[in-house]
Amino acid sequence: MTSNESRVIRAELLSFDADPGEGDSPAEGSVRHYADGALWLENGRIKAIDDYAALAPRLPEGIETVDHRGKLVMPGFIDSHVHYVQLEIMASYGRQLLDWLNEYTFPEECGFAQRERAEVISNAFLDEMLRVGTTTAQVFCSSHPTSVEAFFSACRERDLRMLAGKVLMDRNAPEALCDDTYGGIRDTERLIGEWHGKGRLGYSLTPRFAPTSTRQQLDATGGLLRNDPSLWLQTHLSENPGELDWVAELFPESRDYLEVYEQSGLVGPRSTFAHGIHLDQEMRCRLAERGANIAFCPSSNMFLGSGLFDRLAAREVGLNITYASDIGGGTDLSGLATLKAGYQVGQLRGQPLTAWQGLYGLTLGNAKALSLDDKIGRLAPGMEADFVVIDPDGSPLLGRRHARCKTLGERLFALMMLGDDRSILETWAGGRRQHQRGQA
Ligand code: GUN
Ligand code: ZN
Numbered sequence: 001m002t003s004n005e006s007r008v009i010r011a012e013l014l015s016f017d018a019d020p021g022e023g024d025s026p027a028e029g030s031v032r033h034y035a036d037g038a039l040w041l042e043n044g045r046i047k048a049i050d051d052y053a054a055l056a057p058r059l060p061e062g063i064e065t066v067d068h069r070g071k072l073v074m075p076g077f078i079d080s081h082v083h084y085v086q087l088e089i090m091a092s093y094g095r096q097l098l099d100w101l102n103e104y105t106f107p108e109e110c111g112f113a114q115r116e117r118a119e120v121i122s123n124a125f126l127d128e129m130l131r132v133g134t135t136t137a138q139v140f141c142s143s144h145p146t147s148v149e150a151f152f153s154a155c156r157e158r159d160l161r162m163l164a165g166k167v168l169m170d171r172n173a174p175e176a177l178c179d180d181t182y183g184g185i186r187d188t189e190r191l192i193g194e195w196h197g198k199g200r201l202g203y204s205l206t207p208r209f210a211p212t213s214t215r216q217q218l219d220a221t222g223g224l225l226r227n228d229p230s231l232w233l234q235t236h237l238s239e240n241p242g243e244l245d246w247v248a249e250l251f252p253e254s255r256d257y258l259e260v261y262e263q264s265g266l267v268g269p270r271s272t273f274a275h276g277i278h279l280d281q282e283m284r285c286r287l288a289e290r291g292a293n294i295a296f297c298p299s300s301n302m303f304l305g306s307g308l309f310d311r312l313a314a315r316e317v318g319l320n321i322t323y324a325s326d327i328g329g330g331t332d333l334s335g336l337a338t339l340k341a342g343y344q345v346g347q348l349r350g351q352p353l354t355a356w357q358g359l360y361g362l363t364l365g366n367a368k369a370l371s372l373d374d375k376i377g378r379l380a381p382g383m384e385a386d387f388v389v390i391d392p393d394g395s396p397l398l399g400r401r402h403a404r405c406k407t408l409g410e411r412l413f414a415l416m417m418l419g420d421d422r423s424i425l426e427t428w429a430g431g432r433r434q435h436q437r438g439q440a
Contacts, residue, residue, distance in 0.1 A: 006040070009039040009041065009068055009387075010038055012035055012073065013034040013073050013379055015031075015049075015364075016378065017380075018030040026409075031356070032049075036052045037050065038059075040059065041431050042431075043431065045383065046380060046382065073390070075386065077362045078135070079136070079323075079325050080366050082327055086109075086328030087128070087328065088108065097242065097243055104328070106173050109167075112141070118142075118151065122150045130427045133390070134427075137163070138295075140165070140208075141166055141167060143166060143167040143179050145166055145187045149191075149194075159432070160200060161372070161384065162200070163370070164201075168188065169212035185224065196230070203232065204231070204233060204234045221266060225266065229270070233271040234274070235272075237276050238258075239307075240307075256283060258279070262286070273287065273292060274297055274324065275306065275326075277306055284313060285317045295326070300324075300330040303331050321365070323339065324338065334419075338362070355412035355413040384431075389426040391424070391437070394419070395418070
């Protein structure tokens, strides 16, 4: 099937036009829902969306119709922070961040100097992402340029919209993983030239976190961002108390962790800071003022015992929140599982996450915070045809629960709590069906 064909998907359709708020019911005008809808695709984009009965008379005669009545179509899920190179060290037992990095993560990432390994894991990772309905992610590769080349090549072959970057890290890690302060920057510049803006790919500058980069390397990264504001930036911030103490020791000239990044010019509207658990309100305000976003990684935060992210404190100051799996620290690639963990973290803080807010976050919310909302995140004319076909009866248990639901809100919440890869019947990206449940 090629993307320049025209076809229509008939199904229940759900998409967000705006933030639904924190209430049990979504804010007026925030949700677009068609019980019997039609999504018309052409040349890899959405041409029209409407009630089936309204659109049918406008459709060209003989157009292929994919009949998914009884299924729910939503925009493809977005994962704002994930490490593809950590796929095979998920579920490594019993450590908190710094020990976990030293014992499992750094040794694992050393293997990505080899092109063949990087290719195999890139493809395995993309298969897994599509299996759970994720069509876009912001991805950490390893510090080896070849890990980035392998990943972007695999994404290009599948015509996926992806952001990724070479990890910059010039100290405090095994030699095989550390780059040279400016050699890492030169490699980054070359990779940007080769991949940024090519097809649906974007480059995200990727200093790992403050402890593994010298001030010189962070400053040079800030220079790249200043020279080309179309780049993205991803790093980690305030995940774990041991990490905070270490940063304070390494950067005594900075008054707090965030200021380390501010002083190097790394905090801007295209910057994603993973975790941001141990922040005060003044730091949240500084992030919000710059239009940056915090990637909330609830399954990782629980797995590594990092802490309970205060989502409402971030919202209070207008700080953008994105949702992310952060595997290998996270326990699940599925966006639905991320939302389930987000709900659980929220309950422990007295701030449960509604399905409306969660599913908005996983789609349009993440797209907006990553400045991709002119391309993905909504089912709307002109948007790229990246979407997921959800089977509300995908598992026997979810089917039972689903049968009892009376409202759309109840159904979405049950999906968020009980959904998994069995709930994803198909994943489409670039107008092509790229995953079909039960087929590989
Ligand atoms: N901080 C620095 N590197 C990492 C990483 O690989 N995973 C997580 N969760 N935190 C980090
Ligand atoms: Zn991470």
